[in-house]
Amino acid sequence: MKLELDSLHRRRAAMTESGHWRDETLLEHLARVVSRTPGKTAIIATQSEQGQEYRLTYEELDRLSDLVALSLDERGVGHGDVVSFQLPNWWEFTVLHLACLKLGAISNPLMVIFRERELNFMLGLAETKVLVVPAKFRNFDYAAMAANVQAQLPSLKHVFVINGEGEQSFDTLLKPKAGEDGRKRLRERKLSPDDVIQLLYTSGTTGEPKGVMHTSNTMLSNLVPFAERLHLGESDVIHMPSPMAHQLGFMYGLVLPVMLGATAVLQDIFVAQTMAEQITREGATFTMGATPFLNDLTEYVERTGTATPTLQVFVSAGAPIPRALVTKARQALGAAIISAWGMSENGAVTTTRPEDPEEKTTSTDGKALPGMEVRIVDADGKSLPSGAEGQLQVRGCSNFVGYLKRPELDNTDSEGWFDTGDIARMDEDGYIRIAGRSKDIIIRGGENIPVVEIEGILFKHPNISGVAIVGYPDSRLGERACAYVTLKEGATLDFEEMTSFLKEHKMAVQYIPERLEIVQELPRTPSGKIQKFKLREEAKRL
Numbered sequence: 001m002k003l004e005l006d007s008l009h010r011r012r013a014a015m016t017e018s019g020h021w022r023d024e025t026l027l028e029h030l031a032r033v034v035s036r037t038p039g040k041t042a043i044i045a046t047q048s049e050q051g052q053e054y055r056l057t058y059e060e061l062d063r064l065s066d067l068v069a070l071s072l073d074e075r076g077v078g079h080g081d082v083v084s085f086q087l088p089n090w091w092e093f094t095v096l097h098l099a100c101l102k103l104g105a106i107s108n109p110l111m112v113i114f115r116e117r118e119l120n121f122m123l124g125l126a127e128t129k130v131l132v133v134p135a136k137f138r139n140f141d142y143a144a145m146a147a148n149v150q151a152q153l154p155s156l157k158h159v160f161v162i163n164g165e166g167e168q169s170f171d172t173l174l175k176p177k178a179g180e181d182g183r184k185r186l187r188e189r190k191l192s193p194d195d196v197i198q199l200l201y202t203s204g205t206t207g208e209p210k211g212v213m214h215t216s217n218t219m220l221s222n223l224v225p226f227a228e229r230l231h232l233g234e235s236d237v238i239h240m241p242s243p244m245a246h247q248l249g250f251m252y253g254l255v256l257p258v259m260l261g262a263t264a265v266l267q268d269i270f271v272a273q274t275m276a277e278q279i280t281r282e283g284a285t286f287t288m289g290a291t292p293f294l295n296d297l298t299e300y301v302e303r304t305g306t307a308t309p310t311l312q313v314f315v316s317a318g319a320p321i322p323r324a325l326v327t328k329a330r331q332a333l334g335a336a337i338i339s340a341w342g343m344s345e346n347g348a349v350t351t352t353r354p355e356d357p358e359e360k361t362t363s364t365d366g367k368a369l370p371g372m373e374v375r376i377v378d379a380d381g382k383s384l385p386s387g388a389e390g391q392l393q394v395r396g397c398s399n400f401v402g403y404l405k406r407p408e409l410d411n412t413d414s415e416g417w418f419d420t421g422d423i424a425r426m427d428e429d430g431y432i433r434i435a436g437r438s439k440d441i442i443i444r445g446g447e448n449i450p451v452v453e454i455e456g457i458l459f460k461h462p463n464i465s466g467v468a469i470v471g472y473p474d475s476r477l478g479e480r481a482c483a484y485v486t487l488k489e490g491a492t493l494d495f496e497e498m499t500s501f502l503k504e505h506k507m508a509v510q511y512i513p514e515r516l517e518i519v520q521e522l523p524r525t526p527s528g529k530i531q532k533f534k535l536r537e538e539a540k541r542l
Contacts, residue, residue, distance in 0.1 A: 011416065012194070015221065020371040020397035022224075023193045025216040026258055027101050033234075033261035034062045042257070044282055045091040045266040048274070049137070050163075054091050058261070065098035066183045070176035072103060075158055077129055079104035082199060084123055085132040086110040086142065086245070088268035092162055092170060093244050094254050096132060101197060102186050108199040109245035112137060113447075117506035119149050122201050122209060125404060127155040132170065135163040138269070143168075193217045199404060200247055202344040202448060209450070211404030212247075212344045222347035222398035223256050225370040229353055230313055230338065232286060234261040237310070239284035241267040241275050241293050242446070247344040248318060252288050272300035276308060283310045290318035290446025291325070291478050294337070298329040311335040313354060317342060318446030323362040330358075341365035341434055343420060345400040350374060350432055364431035365424075372396035375417070376426050389435050392424040393417040442471035442479050449481055449511055457505050458483065458498070463491035466522050468530045469513055472539035481513040482539045486522060493518065517542070 015021035033040070038059035046053045056064070077083060083105050087093045093109070100107045108126055110119070123131065131150070133142040146159045162170040176182060191197075193216040201209035227233070240253025244266070257264035265282045267275060275297055278284065287293075294316045301308060311333055316326075317340035326337045339361050342348040350366035360366075368374045375383055376390040384390045395416045403409050411419035423435045442449040451469045458467045466486035471479035487493055495516045502512050517539075523531040 015217070015371075015397050018371070018397075020221045020225075021193070021217040022220070023217065024220060025101060025191050025193055025197075026098070026220070026255060027191060029259045029261070030058070030062060030098065033058050033258070037234075037261065040261070041263045043091050043094060043264050043266065045089065046268060047090060047163075048269050056091055061095065061098065061258075063183075064174065065095045065102060066186055067176055068095055068099035068173045069102040069186055070178045070182045071173040072099060072105070072130060074176055074178070075130070077103055077105050079195075081105045081129045082108050082126040083130045083132070084108040084110055084126065084128040086112055086114065086119070086146075087132065087134060087162070088112055088137055089240060089244050089249065089253065089266040090134075090162065090268060091266070092132070093266075094258070094264070097254060098258075101191055102189065104189065104191050104195060106196055106199050108201075109250055110201070111243060111245045111508075112142075113508040113510050115506040115508055116145055116148055118209070118508065119145070120152055122211075123149060123156060124153055125211060126199055128153070129155065130158045130160065131156055132160045132162065135161050191216070196401065198250070200245075200250070200344050202247075208453065210406060210409055212400050213402050213404055214400055218398050218400060219251060219255060219347070220259065221371055222369070223251060223259055226252075226348055226351070227256065227260060229351060229369060230286070230315070231354065232256070232260060232262070232313075236260065236262045236286050237265060237282055237284045238262055239265045239267070239275070239279055239282070239287040241270045241287065242289045242318075246318075246446070247342075247347060248288060248290075248446070251347050252315075270296075272296040273304075276300055276304075276306050279308045279311055280306070284308075285310055285312045286315075287311065287313075288315040288317065291316055291321055292445045292476050294321065294329055295325055295476050298325065298332045301332045302328070308333055308335070313338060315340050315348075315351065317348060318443065321362075326362045327358070337361055339365050341432065345418065345420075346372070346394060346396075346398045349394050349398075352431070360429075360431055364427065364433050366432070367430045368394075368396075369398075372398060374426070374430075374432055376424055376432075381413075386428045387425055389423055389425045392420045392422045392432065392434070394420060442469070442481050444471075444474075444479050444481065444510065445477040447510055451481075454481075454483075454502070454507065454511055454513070457502060457507060458485070460505075461493070461498075461501050463487055463493050468522055468532055468535055470532050470535045470539055472515075472536065472542070480515070482515040482517060482535075482542075483513040484517050484519055484522060484535050486519055515539075515542075 042058045042061045043056045097107045133146045135143050143161045150156045160170045196213045198214045200212045238257045242249040315338040336354040340348045340351040352361045352366040373395045424432045426432045465488045468484045474480045523534040
């Protein structure tokens with residue numbers, strides 16, 4: 001999966017000349033931190049269901065990732081191979097990514113909500129060689145599911161289970177045959193900053209997930225200006241409640257702390273009380289999450305009078321922030337509330353700044369980070385004036401390098417402008433505001449809901465003749481999903497039947513619509529296309 005140099009040439013020349021691509025990898029940052037402060041705490045993580053807490057220093061993080069890399073190497077994992085891990089925010093997540101970097105392998109984080117249906121497609125497309133899962137998490141048997149998936153995918157050679165037993169136990173990866181000589185040989189391997197290091201699936205309007213590919217250059221070029229804008233450094237303690245299998249959690253809860261030499265505090269199951277306690281106990285200064293995290297933490301702090309005095313910055317991204325929440329959160333938490341917008345394809349593209357007036361934070365999604373450009377264009381690609389709504393396009397250092405095996409889906413033009421699929425407007429100061437989405441996706445609590453895929457499954461139900469799923473506003477999650485359904489003559493359907501049908505098709509629970517409306521007909525254009533805007537308006541009134 002190494003990018004062809006000729007396709008990178010123009011972009012590489014521009015990015016290196018501007019200084020945004022520094023041709024570094026996370027391993028170089030790790031080596032510097034280990035050399036400078038080997039005993040500094042790198043990760044504080046818990047397995048909350050087991051009541052276990054783990055604290056790893058940077059020296060231990062380096063050593064453990066060496067051991068895992070050597071063990072994977074002994075099992076045939078090498079440059080360009082995909083290692084998938086479906087894990088909560090546990091220390092093993094970070095160790096696995098660093099181990100992959102040391103081998104030149106590609107990290108493929110997977111959300112814990114995925115089930116067999118999603119995994120079969122994602123692992124199959126990636127030709128995943130190794131899968132790592134927990135034995136159980138939140139009362140689900142991941143080991144059993146992984147065994148079923150492995151039986152269907154010849155390319156999946158190895159499955160390792162955290163808290164597992166026998167040869168499949170993750171602990172076996174901490175016991176390679178090679179000793180110190182093997183660790184020395186690892187240091188001799190060189191990872192190119194243009195090698196693909198991450199494969200992250202995102203749902204889109206195509207009905208199937210797309211595999212977003214990033215390199216060290218695209219990822220780190222986002223984090224450097226991000227940290228500079230928010231005044232983050234090695235003295236910070238970064239709390240991460242968002243799943244590290246999301247780009248948000250991965251980039252800002254895993255990569256950012258190592259790049260800075262900071263301490264990461266990982267939360268595996270989000271509970272507002274636990275988050276507040278961790279922030280207070282560990283002295284967290286920075287955190288980042290979608291609107292529900294900000295809303296719930298704020299409400300808990302207000303209700304209980306709990307103080308979070310060390311918290312300086314809360315970046316809210318992944319879903320629009322209601323204006324009233326920004327003001328309330330700022331007062332309750334005593335922290336700067338930062339609005340941000342971005343995608344898996346490019347990380348955070350725009351943010352507000354800690355020194356910005358409240359009006360900017362409450363009414364915009366920020367301005368572009370250094371190295372990134374944003375513009376608003378009409379349907380013909382012509383730039384629009386300030387205040388006009390149009391299609392949001394982005395260009396710059398942190399844009400991804402393509403979709404796995406699907407180059408035809410990459411909406412990047414010859415000048416490097418990527419069509420985000422979002423509708424936005426820009427003010428005279430360059431701050432944007434997301435006004436809507438042209439993509440057929442519902443964002444529920446920061447999680448993209450693959451609407452077309454769910455509609456396709458529901459359409460298979462023997463009683464359903466037509467289906468359209470739309471989002472409706474929700475004060476906590478941003479949006480929820482409503483399924484509008486027409487039935488075949490004489491047929492019936494209730495909410496429980498719909499839910500059971502989707503579960504039978506191995507659909508992730510978080511993707512299942514929260515509401516069902518049976519209608520006589522769906523509004524359509526003369527050409528037969530469903531007019532979803534009419535359904536959205538109706539759903540708001542229900």
